[in-house]
Amino acid sequence: MARTKSRFVCQECGYVASSWLGRCPECGGWNTLVEEAEVTAKASKSYLPANNEKLRPRTIASVAQTKVERLATGIREFDRVLGGGVVQGSLVLLGGTPGIGKSTILLDAGLRFGQQGIKVLYVSGEESEEQTAMRAVRLGGAQANDNLLILTATDLDAILAQANALKPQLLIIDSIQTMYNPELQTAAGSVGQVRECTAKLLQFAKSTGIAVLLIGHVTKDGTIAGPRLLEHMVDVVLQFEGDRSYSFRVLRALKNRFGSTSESGIFSMEAGGLQEVANPAGLFLEDRDGEAAGSVIGACMEGNRPIMAEIQALVAKTPYGMPRRTAVGFDYNRVNMLLAILEKRFGLDFGIYDAYVNVVGGMKVNEPAADLAVAAALVSSYRNRPLPKGILVFGEVGLTGEVRRVSAPERRIMDGINLGFSKFIVPDSKLQLPSVKAQIVRVKTLEQAIAAMFG
Ligand SMILES: Nc1ncnc2c1ncn2[C@@H]1O[C@H](COP(=O)(O)OP(=O)(O)O)[C@@H](O)[C@H]1O
Ligand SMILES: [Mg+2]
Incomplete structure (x- = not known):
């Protein structure tokens, strides 16, 4: 039985x-x-004796002195998102769509740890040891690396037994959806399995001080598959994003108990693995030549750093009764809102035009600061007039047509100057800038902004 x-x-x-x-x-x-x-209930006592050594409260000052130990990979973009490295005994969850590069980045991290003498156990439930080794060879770090151990397994009890015997400083699990706890009847990947396995790994991390990195698959709507509870259980939730048809990838912290969530790491996917992009501001401007109607460069923020995005709009007579609106890389509802504002303020008749908005290079802009660039691109395409060269714009557009302030205007401007932009259309606010040669036009309304752009 x-x-x-x-x-x-x-x-x-x-x-x-x-x-x-x-x-x-x-x-x-x-x-x-x-x-x-199943949890077996213990007979409850009204009070436990207070002489339990493990459970003694301590003063906050004595606890504050203990230093947090971090393990850094040396991949700067990766370490920064973690707040300086993986904290010992922490549980980190990395989510992302299939093929985005989760296994690649964590294996690369494992190899770098190994090179620094940090012992790592990489457990894959999806790929054979040979496949993992092949990837390591491609990443170029497999030779003479005795500190990275790989294992293909899915039985969590067996894995934890190995980890206990081996005592690595770091355990990587690729992926949590392939792990199973033999005590449960349901298959790996079910809500119950994912939850129980994570709970076991959490307990393992906290009791041994071994940091555990988990890979988690995401569902179609972009959330990590499995119960939401998972995100509450772990210390850090990282998300790896990007468009598979482009090489550009962003690593973001959605939650971090040991650091800020405003940092992001930027990578590009190359044959030799993921390469860090240390200076991303001009990443999307490389293939641009000359001016064209409907193209405007906006300064957007990715984490704490500016990235210049080329925003394109195409406004064309609609062949059917119903005009089409499309937005790729930008919020669809904001495009509709900007179209309505432009109709009202400038008398542009978009009712008989299709309008398409696209952010070049697979980049996703979800900042209202890009409003002004989108609006300018729409006007530029509508009038079939390109913007003069060297103009960078940013600013949020309000419903009454006012241009509103956004975060970090100085940083956006300084990075723009470094990239060779000479004229800046920005919201009206006090700017603390060193004396610069660029022309900075501070505007209060969309009318002022459009006038300043087209001269
Ligand atoms: N031999 C190869 N040469 C170059 N790129 C490869 C090679 N194998 C895989 N890749 C790249 O790595 C990506 C897969 O990354 P992977 O880390 O397996 O993703 P995930 O674990 O998120 O599903 C592929 O989309 C592909 O672009
Ligand atoms: Mg994988």
């Missing part, structure tokens, strides 16, 4: 069943039962 070590609990009403049911008999919810490992 099979021993029951797990139970199924309804996530809606808490009903407990011994086997999986499609519908909860209590609340009638479909697909709400999730498997959990």
